[in-house]
Structure formats: C-alpha cells, structure tokens
Amino acid sequence: xxxxxxxxxxxxxxxxxxxxxxxxxxxxxxxxxxxxxxxxxxxxxxxxxxxxxxxxxxxxxxxxxxxxxxxxxxxxxxxxxxxxxxxxxxxxxxxxxxxxxxxxxxxxxxxxxxxxxxxxxxxxxxxxxxxxxxxxxxxxxxxxxxxxxxxxxxxxxxxxxxxxxxxxxxxxxxxxxxxxxxxxxxxxxxxxxxxxxxxxxxxxxxxxxxxxxxxxxxxxxxxxxxxxxxxxxxxxxxxxxxxxxxxxxxxxxxxxxxxxxxxxxxxxxxxxxxxxxxxxxxxxxxxxxxxxxxxxxxxxxxxxxxxxxxxxxxxxxxxxxxxxxxxxxxxxxxxxxxxxxxxxxxxxxxxxxxxxxxxxxxxxxxxxxxxxxxxxxxxxxxxxxxxxxxx
Amino acid sequence: xxxxxxxxxxxxxxxxxxxxxxxxxxxxxxxxxxxxxxxxxxxxxxxxxxxxxxxxxxxxxxxxxxxxxxxxxxxxxxxxxxxxxxxxxxxxxxxxxxxxxxxxxxxxxxxxxxxxxxxxxxxxxxxxxxxxxxxxxxxxxxxxxxxxxxxxxxxxxxxxxxxxxxxx
Numbered sequence: 001x002x003x004x005x006x007x008x009x010x011x012x013x014x015x016x017x018x019x020x021x022x023x024x025x026x027x028x029x030x031x032x033x034x035x036x037x038x039x040x041x042x043x044x045x046x047x048x049x050x051x052x053x054x055x056x057x058x059x060x061x062x063x064x065x066x067x068x069x070x071x072x073x074x075x076x077x078x079x080x081x082x083x084x085x086x087x088x089x090x091x092x093x094x095x096x097x098x099x100x101x102x103x104x105x106x107x108x109x110x111x112x113x114x115x116x117x118x119x120x121x122x123x124x125x126x127x128x129x130x131x132x133x134x135x136x137x138x139x140x141x142x143x144x145x146x147x148x149x150x151x152x153x154x155x156x157x158x159x160x161x162x163x164x165x166x167x168x169x170x171x172x173x174x175x176x177x178x179x180x181x182x183x184x185x186x187x188x189x190x191x192x193x194x195x196x197x198x199x200x201x202x203x204x205x206x207x208x209x210x211x212x213x214x215x216x217x218x219x220x221x222x223x224x225x226x227x228x229x230x231x232x233x234x235x236x237x238x239x240x241x242x243x244x245x246x247x248x249x250x251x252x253x254x255x256x257x258x259x260x261x262x263x264x265x266x267x268x269x270x271x272x273x274x275x276x277x278x279x280x281x282x283x284x285x286x287x288x289x290x291x292x293x294x295x296x297x298x299x300x301x302x303x304x305x306x307x308x309x310x311x312x313x314x315x316x317x318x319x320x321x322x323x324x325x326x327x328x329x330x331x332x333x334x335x336x337x338x339x340x341x342x343x344x345x346x347x348x349x350x351x352x353x354x355x356x357x358x359x360x361x362x363x364x365x366x367x368x369x370x371x372x373x374x375x376x377x378x379x380x381x382x383x384x385x386x387x388x389x390x391x
Numbered sequence: 392x393x394x395x396x397x398x399x400x401x402x403x404x405x406x407x408x409x410x411x412x413x414x415x416x417x418x419x420x421x422x423x424x425x426x427x428x429x430x431x432x433x434x435x436x437x438x439x440x441x442x443x444x445x446x447x448x449x450x451x452x453x454x455x456x457x458x459x460x461x462x463x464x465x466x467x468x469x470x471x472x473x474x475x476x477x478x479x480x481x482x483x484x485x486x487x488x489x490x491x492x493x494x495x496x497x498x499x500x501x502x503x504x505x506x507x508x509x510x511x512x513x514x515x516x517x518x519x520x521x522x523x524x525x526x527x528x529x530x531x532x533x534x535x536x537x538x539x540x541x542x543x544x545x546x547x548x549x550x551x552x553x554x555x556x557x558x559x
Contacts, residue, residue: 098421130516133444137431140452144424147459151417163463166456173452190516 046076059316083259098152103260106145120297153252161248165239171330172229178338179222196283214361215345227272235318273307403429
C-alpha cells in the first residue's frame with residue numbers, strides 16, 4: 001500500500017498508457033509528463049501568490065487581499081481574469097518582434113529546467129547523464145530574454161533594469177555554479193537522480209544529506225544567496241526597484257505578457273528551490289528514516305513549500321541592497337568563499353573517515369567566513385545616518 | 392541523420408546569415424544566438440551532451456550577453472543610414488571563402504584516416520571528466536592559468552581607467 005501510494009503518479013501514467021498501442025506509448029508518455037509539469041507549477045504559482053501577499057501583509061502589519069472568496073483565497077482567479085482581459089499595449093517605438101518573443105522565451109527556458117528535476121522516486125522526465133549541466137544551460141538562457149525585454153521596450157527605465165538584471169545574474173551565476181560543483185565532486189556524477197541516490201541512506205535514523213557536512217552547509221548558504229539573486233528576489237530585487245526604475249525590464253509590458261513575466265519569475269523560484277533541495281536536502285528523501293512511509297513526492301513538494309516560505313520571509317524582512325553592495329558582495333565575498341569551499345571539499349574527501357576532518361574543515365570555513373567578512377567591512381564606517389534636507 | 396538534421400542545420404545557417412545581413416546590431420547579435428543554439432542542437436543530435444550543453448552555457452549564456460553588452464556600451468546600437476556592408480566586402484568574402492575551403496579540405500582529408508567504427512562511440516560526461524583529470528590535466532591547468540591571467544589583466548585595465556578618471 002505504501003509502495004503503491006509512493007508510486008501513484010507513475011502507476012497512473014502506466015495505467016493510462018496501457019490503453020494505447022505500443023508505438024504510441026513513448027511519445028504520449030512524454031506528453032503526459034510535460035503536461036503535468038506545465039499544469040502543476042502555474043497552479044502552485046497561483047497558490048503561492050496568495051501566500052506571499054498574505055504573508056508579506058502579516059509581516060507589514062496589514063491584512064493583505066481579503067475581498068475575493070473566503071479569506072481572499074480566490075484572489076489569483078481575479079488576477080488571472082484581469083490580466084487576460086486587459087489590453088495588451090505595445091509602445092509604438094518598441095521592437096515588436098523582440099518585445100513579443102521575450103516573455104515567451106523566458107517562460108519556455110524556465111520550464112525546461114524542470115525536465116531534469118527528480119520530483120519523487122522514479123518521477124523524473126529525463127534522467128540525463130549531464131542533468132545539472134542542462135539545468136544551468138537553461139538557466140543561462142533566461143538572461144537573454146530579460147535583456148530582450150528591456151532593450152525592445154525602448155524605454156530608459158526598462159533598459160537600465162535589464163542591464164542591472166543581466167549584470168546581477170551573470171555575477172551570481174558564477175557563485176551558483178561553483179557552489180553546486182562541490183556536490184558534483186562528492187557524488188562523481190552530474191545526474192540529479194544519482195545525486196539524490198548518493199544522499200539516500202541513513203545512520204541512526206538521520207539522513208546523509210549534503211547539508212549536514214561543513215562544506216555542504218557552506219555551499220548551501222552560498223547557493224541560497226546566489227539563487228535568491230538569480231531569481232531577482234528581494235533583497236536582490238534591484239532590477240525592478242520600483243522607487244528608481246518603475247518596474248524594471250517589464251515596465252512596458254501589460255496584460256498577459258506581464259503575467260507571463262510574473263509567472264516566469266515565480267516558476268524560476270520553484271525551480272531554483274527544487275534544485276537546491278535536490279542538491280543539498282536530499283531531494284525526495286524523508287528527513288528521518290522513520291518517516292519513509294510518507295510518499296516521496298510529498299517530501300519534495302514539502303521542501304519546495306518550505307523554501308518558498310523562506311523566500312517570502314526574506315522579502316518581508318530584508319531591505320534592498322545597493323548596486324555597489326550587490327556587486328561587492330558577489331565578487332568579494334561569495335566567490336572567494338565558493339572557491340575556498342572547493343578546496344575544503346577536496347580535503348574532506350582525502351582525509352578519510354573520523355572526527356578530525358569535521359574539526360579541520362569546519363575551522364577553515366569559519367575562519368575564512370569571519371576574516372573575509374571583516375576584511376570587507378574594514379574600510380566602511382558605520383554610524384548614525386545624517387540627513388541633509390533641501391532648504 | 393534524416394530530416395531533423397536538415398531542420399536544425401537550416402535553423403543555424405539561417406541564424407548565421409541573419410547575423411551577417413541584418414542592419415540592426417542588436418538584432419544581429421540575437422540572430423547569432425540562434426546560430427549558437429542551432430549548433431548546440433547539432434551537438435546534442437550527435438549524442439555529445441557535454442559539448443551541447445557547454446555550448447549553450449558558454450555561448451548563449453555568456454558570449455551572447457557579452458556581445459550585447461559591448462554593443463550597448465559603445466553607442467553602436469543605432470541603425471546606420473547607409474548600408475551595413477563595408478567597401479571591401481569583396482575581399483572579405485574572398486578571405487572567408489579561402490578559410491572555409493582550407494578547413495573543408497582539412498576535414499575531407501582527415502575523414503579516411505579515422506578508423507571506420509561501426510558502433511557509435513559512447514562517450515559519457517564521466518569519461519570526459521576522467522580524461523580531463525588524467526591524460527589532459529596539463530593542458531587544462533595551462534588554460535586555467537591563462538584564463539586567470541586574462542581575468543587579472545581585465546581587472547587591472549578597468550582599475551586603471553577608474554584612477555585616471557578620478558584624477559582628471
């Protein structure tokens with residue numbers, strides 16, 4: 001029964017395919033899987049928008065949406081209908097073709113990333129040998145769509161927003177890749193399915209997730225920072241800083257194209273969270289060996305939900321960074337820590353079992369964390385802020 | 392091979408031609424991206440996953456962005472009123488044809504000397520990693536040193552500029 005529940009979606013798919021002739025089964029199977037992914041994540045997106053608006057509302061001591069449906073839970077329906085029926089305005093001087101293509105390319109490349117994410121036991125669309133590489137290749141393609149949107153709008157705010165977004169994404173992509181390389185080094189594979197399997201054993205009822213090692217923990221922190229910046233989320237949401245740039249690269253988009261940008265951004269958050277939980281938090285594994293009776297897909301989506309909550313929490317808590325702070329942080333703190341972490345991971349691998357490697361690796365990382373942090377802060381003077389008003 | 396090969400080839404050749412012929416520089420850069428992408432698809436069609444994804448990651452993710460940035464930062468994005476062809480296009484064409492002929496000749500000459508393998512060699516990403524870390528570790532390290540030197544050079548050039556502008 002437990003086994004059956006764990007594999008329920010896989011079994012359902014096989015049952016459906018059983019009614020089809022042999023030659024149709026592979027293509028139709030792929031189409032069913034793709035349709036599930038493309039249907040599921042926008043649905044999650046709708047749920048999460050309410051959660052975010054409600055959650056940020058709570059943090060800011062207001063109510064949030066509460067008019068549509070009980071407790072405002074039907075708000076996404078209203079938003080969807082609104083964006084579908086709104087007029088689609090394209091500026092006269094805009095580059096029509098590029099302006100039209102940008103949101104489509106963004107959504108397509110974002111959804112491609114899900115092809116290699118294992119969402120449960122045996123629940124992966126393509127188990128690619130180079131899965132992680134595929135994921136990052138698709139992630140790199142989204143930058144181009146952001147640029148296309150900003151440039152084609154022929155609006156200085158859009159272009160500035162796009163330039164900021166692309167500069168930020170390039171900077172933090174380096175950190176994102178380097179923090180994931182550690183996992184590849186330890187697993188010896190780029191396949192995400194193999195990475196989950198490598199973490200899939202327990203001792204004393206506790207899992208062997210990569211986050212529970214000094215290098216894994218450091219890499220996870222770096223990954224979380226870089227992932228937040230990569231998805232343009234607060235506190236790294238300079239590209240759409242509304243006090244400076246109206247709405248950044250999607251200023252000139254309205255109606256459903258704007259909704260597509262919004263969707264792309266959220267689905268990218270799901271995707272980055274999914275990859276993060278696959279790499280560091282054991283993917284679809286249960287956090288305790290006694291909890292393995294709960295189906296694997298519940299754990300995957302549970303981890304996704306928790307990381308979305310953390311994203312919302314961060315947005316409600318942290319102030320936005322300044323551009324120079326953003327770049328300094330990426331190149332002078334996150335990047336050196338990631339590079340050092342590669343060495344620490346290699347050291348961990350060659351020191352063999354025992355307690356010594358825990359002490360040595362943790363000590364190196366903690367010392368580096370504090371010394372790089374101190375060095376970065378040394379020349380900055382913090383004191384009470386002085387305000388000058390125009391007289 | 393079959394029809395998929397021709398579709399992908401048409402895609403990448405079309406992109407490359409558009410990159411040369413379009414008047415707007417940003418459009419040309421975006422068309423070049425299409426050509427890069429088509430090339431990546433060709434690699435994937437040959438079961439070379441690593442080469443294909445590295446092509447997308449490096450060319451679409453980094454080189455295309457760099458090209459676009461360079462265009463925007465150098466005021467070159469306005470469409471020129473007269474044609475985009477320079478006066479010496481005939482010489483350029485001759486040189487390009489010569490280079491293409493030399494490369495094609497080299498490839499044609501090399502083809503018979505390869506062992507005629509019946510089975511497609513199954514090279515996984517794992518094999519590439521092992522080869523890079525054992526047999527080809529010296530070239531890899533040399534490239535790493537070269538790239539680091541280039542990176543430092545770029546930073547120094549940028550820093551120099553900043554100091555000069557502060558003085559002036």
